[in-house]
Each structure stands twice: as structure tokens, then as C-alpha cells.
Amino acid sequence: MNQKTVPCKDRLKSIAWQAMLQRGLLPDFSVAAVAESNAIAGAATAAGPSFRDLRSLLWASIDNDDSRDLDQLSVAVPAGGGAVKVLVAVADVDAVVKKGSAIDGHARANTTSVYTAAEIFPMLPEKLSTDLTSLAEGQERLAIVVEMAVDADGAVGESDIYQAVVVNHAKLAYNSVAAWLDGTGPAPPGLSAVAGIDQQLRTQDRVAQAMKKLRHQHGALSLETIEARPVFDGDSLADLRADEKTRAHELIEDFMIAANGVTARYLDRRGFPSLRRVLRSPERWERIVELAAGLGERLPSEPDAAALERFLVKRRQADPARFPDISLSVVKLLGRGEYVLEISGQPAQGHFGLAVNDYTHSTAPNRRFPDLITHRLLKAALAGRPAPYSNGELSELARHCTDQEDAASKVERQVRKSAAALLLESRIGDRFDAIVTGASDKGTWVRIVQPAAEGKVMHGYKGLDVGDRVRVELIDTDVERGFVDFAKVEAS
Secondary structure, rough: OOOOOOEHHHHHHHHHHHHHHHHOOOOOOOHHHHHHHHOOOOOOOOOOEEEOOOOOOOOOOEEEOOOOOOOEEEEEEEOOOEEEEEEEEOOOHHOOOOOOOOHHHHHHHEEEEEEOOOOEEOOOOHHHHHHHOOEEEOOEEEEEEEEEEOOEEEEOEEEEEEEEEEEEEEEEEHHHHHHHHOOOOOOHHHHOOOOHHHHHHHHHHHHHHHHHHHHHHOOOOOOOOEEEEEEEEEEEEEEEEEEOOOHHHHHHHHHHHHHHHHHHHHHHHOOEEEEEEOOOOOOOOHHHHHHHHHOOOOOOOOHHHHHHHHHHHHHHHHHHHHHHHHHHHHHHOOOEEEEEEEEOOOOOEEEOOEOOOEOOOOOOOOOEHHHHHHHHHHHHHHHHOOOOOOOOHHHHHHHHHHHHHHHHHHHHHHHHHHHHHHHHHHHHHHEEEEEEEEEOOOOOEEEOOOOOEEEEEEOOOOOOOOOOOOEEEEEEEEOOOEEEEEEEEEOO
């Protein structure tokens, strides 16, 4: 690609900051929140016999290479007969961030960390999220532990939830762990530094793959979309590069899905309400059916997750290079997930894409406010106290969290588009192969692959729909507004 590096980090930071404000998000912490953070002397410590001492277990974290806001650890213990006891430890953020505090107020306002191409706007002050409430390597931390018995087929059986003291013995990264598991790279340094961690990961990988297989047999969707990651050379943007989902990502994903399911069912059994994460039946199933038909496949006329999963598996095998395009189209047509209040004893609404009935968010309290809410509900249930939120408050929080998550996604997307506009502004007139990612009364959008960028079709968009392949020409860019404009190239 004929590409130049563009000095831009400060420019993108300014765009991100303005976009936050425009979307009703707070880019900066209040004076009161900063004062509270400065006054916190250290991490929370265990008080009372209700905390189990699990520091000796070979806990490890797997996250992005540069992540410091570590929310969860995992460990696996053989249980006989091919079964394994999987433990997921999640940072006890509530032990430091008290309900009603100024820090909690900021988290409640934004409800999520915002990850833009130039800067991260954390939900909690970095003193907490990357240190005192992070499950950092070598540090004793309080955690809420989800314990699950998983049989050889990947089914979750008996489970329990309790509080504990844990230590992260190895901070590992997705890419290096995945390369080692696949046999294409050496063991990450953390594996050789602690005896037994390597076998731990092998066991966890085996269990996670069995869990994944079982979920997909039940209709969980095999989706693989392209996420653009900015690549900087100093202060200059050099590229937007697609991140790939790896076996290590799958390990963490399957454990977290299972832990979130256990958490939802635990609260229901205790008679507590919960914030569930749901994805209703696809909003545009008829278009998904049309996409499949265009590829010679047939889907039923009514939404059917298992049938859609079989179609996705077949397409991945038939055309792996273009499978992310099909995945992206399906994701767009499924619609967005949302948070809803679930009252104990009532039928669960479920998550279509994950093929699960019971699902909450509880495994990332440093980054998501719904997870912090869930932990407060869990701790009340464990202690035999009333729920810390009324049903009315939870219902309003569910709506607010959904709205703010959507706003954060729009900010992240806008800054990605501004970054793409920076990379593409010298390439007006170039032509690209693209796939239609959005089509509505508001406009038609396409995605190109190199660089990974999305833009609006300004001319020739009539008749285009999600999933269509099209040839486009770049006609304009606007960095400040994040506009990348294309025109459809008519076949000669």
C-alpha cells in the first residue's frame, strides 16, 4: 500500500475527547473522584472468615499484551473421571469502589471504559483499574470466585460462588499463548517462570474447547469479525491492522460465558434480581435468509440459531478468507445486545447469539458498570443482606447502561473512522473491493480491508443491502468528522 505515516495522536485524542462530550460521556474524572482516588492508600484486604485463602493455586491471567486493567484469573483442577473443576476469579472492585461514592458516580455515568484509537478513557481512575483493583501479577487481591465442575463433554454441572484471596502467578498475553498452544511459537516467559503453569494452560485449553464444541452444538454462533487496531510509529499513525481471534481468546471467552451463566442462575436461586445481557431474535432474519440463499444455502423462514450456526460453519470451511465478511453481515443483521432487568422466578429472555438462556455480565468490573452492579448483588446474596438496588433502579440502570454502551461504541467507531480518514486522505481516487455493512434510511456503509476502514456510499447506493460485495472509489475524507466517502464503481 502506498502509505505515509501521519502525525496525529494528539489530533485523534482531541477528536475522541469531543466525541465523548457530544455523546453524553465524561472524558475526565470530577475533582471529587480524583480526591477520593488520591486518598485510597492501598488495595482492599480480607476481613473475616468468609474469605477463602486460594493464593497457592496456579492462577494466571490472559489478556492483551498492553492490558493492565486485569479483571479475571482462571485455574483448573482435575476432579476425576475426565471432569475438571474450573475456577474463575474476578476482581472485587466493590471492595474499594463503594456505592454512592464520587468514583462510583463517574462509573455509573459512563458505565464502561471507552477504548479509542488514540487514548483509553477508563471507567475507573487508573490508580484503581490498573493497580489497586487489578489482579496484577504477584499481588494479593480480593476476588469473587466462580467455581464450576465441567465434565469431559464440556457441560457445566455443580457450581458455587464465594469470596477469596488470590494471587496472579503469571500475566500472559493472547497472541503468545495462542502461538504456543498451536505449536507455532515458543512458550511465553511466564510459563517457564512458574512450574506447572504450562500444564495448567493445556488443561484449561482442553476444557474450553470441549465447552465451545458443546455451545455450538446448541446453536452458539461462530462469528469472526475484523477489529481494526491502530498501529503507531511514535506519535504517527502508520496503519489500522485487523486483530484476529485466537485459541487463547476462545479459552477466556468460553470460561467467561460459563461463569456469567453460573452467576445469573445463582442470583435467581437466591431470589435476587439481576441485570441480564440479552440478544433477542434477529431483527432482520429475512435478510440473513437472503444472504444464505445467495450462497446456495437454505435457512428456515423463522429465526433458528442452530441452523444459522450450521450455515456459518459450512461457509468458514468453504471460504475462510471471506468468512469475516459473512460474519460481519450477520452481526449487523442480528441487531445489538441490551441489558434488561430479570426478576427471580420469571422466564429468562436469553441470548440468541450465545445460545444461552441465563447470561449476565459479571467478569469485567474494572471496565463495565453492569459487572460492578452484579458483584454488589452477589455480595448481598452471599451475606444474606437485601439487594442494594431496587427493581425500579435496576430497570433504569439497564436502560442507561445499554444507552451508554451504545454511545461508547459510537465514539470508538467515530475515532476509528477519523484514523481511517487520516490514512486515506492522500488516496482520493483509489478503488477498493468492499462489503456493504449497513443499509437504512440513514445511509449505506461499506468496509474495505486494507486498511481496515468503513465509509459511506455517497453515490450509487440504491439497491445495495448488507452483505453485498461492491467495488468503490474513494471520493472524499474529513478527519475531524470521521467521514470516509465512497462512490460505487459501475461495472464496465
